[in-house]
Amino acid sequence: MNAFELYNPTKLVFGAGKVKQLGELVKPYGKRVLLVYGGGSIKRSGLYDDVMFQLSEIGATVHELSGIEPNPRLTTVNKGIEICRKEKIEFVLAVGGGSVLDAAKAVAAGALYDGDVWDFTIRRATIQAALPIGTVLTLAATGSEMNGNAVISNWEAKEKRAIGSKLVYPKFSILDPKLTYTVPRDQTVNGIVDIMSHVFEQYFTLTTDIPLQERFAESILLTVIENGEKALEDGTDFDARANLLLAGTYALNGTLPNGVSTDWATHGIEHEVSAIYDIPHGAGLAILFPNWMKYVYKERVGKFAQFAVRVWGIDPSGKSEDELALAGIVATRAYFTRIGAPATLGELGINDDQIDRMAEEATRFGPIGSFKHLDIEDVKTILRNSL
Numbered sequence: 001m002n003a004f005e006l007y008n009p010t011k012l013v014f015g016a017g018k019v020k021q022l023g024e025l026v027k028p029y030g031k032r033v034l035l036v037y038g039g040g041s042i043k044r045s046g047l048y049d050d051v052m053f054q055l056s057e058i059g060a061t062v063h064e065l066s067g068i069e070p071n072p073r074l075t076t077v078n079k080g081i082e083i084c085r086k087e088k089i090e091f092v093l094a095v096g097g098g099s100v101l102d103a104a105k106a107v108a109a110g111a112l113y114d115g116d117v118w119d120f121t122i123r124r125a126t127i128q129a130a131l132p133i134g135t136v137l138t139l140a141a142t143g144s145e146m147n148g149n150a151v152i153s154n155w156e157a158k159e160k161r162a163i164g165s166k167l168v169y170p171k172f173s174i175l176d177p178k179l180t181y182t183v184p185r186d187q188t189v190n191g192i193v194d195i196m197s198h199v200f201e202q203y204f205t206l207t208t209d210i211p212l213q214e215r216f217a218e219s220i221l222l223t224v225i226e227n228g229e230k231a232l233e234d235g236t237d238f239d240a241r242a243n244l245l246l247a248g249t250y251a252l253n254g255t256l257p258n259g260v261s262t263d264w265a266t267h268g269i270e271h272e273v274s275a276i277y278d279i280p281h282g283a284g285l286a287i288l289f290p291n292w293m294k295y296v297y298k299e300r301v302g303k304f305a306q307f308a309v310r311v312w313g314i315d316p317s318g319k320s321e322d323e324l325a326l327a328g329i330v331a332t333r334a335y336f337t338r339i340g341a342p343a344t345l346g347e348l349g350i351n352d353d354q355i356d357r358m359a360e361e362a363t364r365f366g367p368i369g370s371f372k373h374l375d376i377e378d379v380k381t382i383l384r385n386s387l
């Protein structure tokens, strides 16, 4: 096991009706609040009114940044930064899915930076300060509710890049499974794939003798596989939604990578696809991950065989490790297809036009991944195999 540090300051407030605690949770941080949200689903569901009521109860002055796009854009983040500076905002409250949370984090960091917030994504500057953030999550997927990451798209430059800092962990996140009842089927599917992909990035590692981390990861995968299908059958199944929501948080809150070298190559490639084609992150991952698996599994066949047996319940008798590994990859693709995720870039209207550019961008800082280091030619092959 590698040396590691675990840091997670986010207070998780989980359960039905927990939005009632919002006012008290915001109160210590100030009364000048920027409310960040997306395209209006929170208005239709009544959540907006509940949030505004809570903020009015503590006498907060609320300014709004609405219209956060899925794959949130730098231009929108900049609008939020401007409001923060002009209105002397003390607290940023994100209400929505991962895109809203990520945009709020970028706004919070950009507001206290005397330069272009994009600098944080291209390693020109590191975050030195940020406004405090709180979140009310409405979609199980990214883990952004309990981590220090945010992904922002520069639509003009067709680039999608991540920022990360201890300073942008939410101070608190409210997770009420009932708030996810209205998530449409396709977004539920994208969320399931995103959560599973976060686990894959940390599970497929060359680090050995890590039984606790492996079983953590396998239990998250099994929980998502079972409860994902239940939530798709009945979007108002409280327990299925609750289990999915908590799995999403644990998949990317710093629990799984303890002492383990993690990969993240597939996420890097997916970001290049959605930077150009603006596809949902989960859809891109559903297409790419089984192709990444097929390309790299020989680096450690035994781990993929274990995945097949423990996660997909494949009977190992009479099968070689290689056969088991491949059966696990086939089962992964079959599950994605069963829940309705795309299997090829072609299904999303993407052809080979931009493969060179996407591969160049994905490897702009050098080879990616740690399970197998992927250079530009490897990335091109995985993208071509995904057409």
Ligand SMILES: NC(=O)c1ccc[n+]([C@@H]2O[C@H](COP(=O)([O-])OP(=O)(O)OC[C@H]3O[C@@H](n4cnc5c(N)ncnc54)[C@H](O)[C@@H]3O)[C@@H](O)[C@H]2O)c1
Residues within 6 Å of the ligand: 038, 039, 040, 041, 069, 070, 071, 072, 096, 097, 098, 099, 100, 102, 138, 139, 140, 141, 142, 143, 144, 147, 149, 150, 151, 179, 180, 181, 182, 183, 184, 187, 190, 191, 194, 252, 281, 282
């Ligand atoms: N910060 C991280 O650690 C991290 C990790 C993975 C991905 N990401 C990024 O997060 C973004 C994706 O976030 P996401 O998957 O949470 O989706 P999202 O926030 O983009 O939301 C997807 C859609 O679902 C709608 N929606 C959200 N909640 C709803 C509800 N309760 N009812 C009805 N509609 C609802 C939104 O309005 C939007 O149209 C991508 O940009 C991705 O790259 C971030």
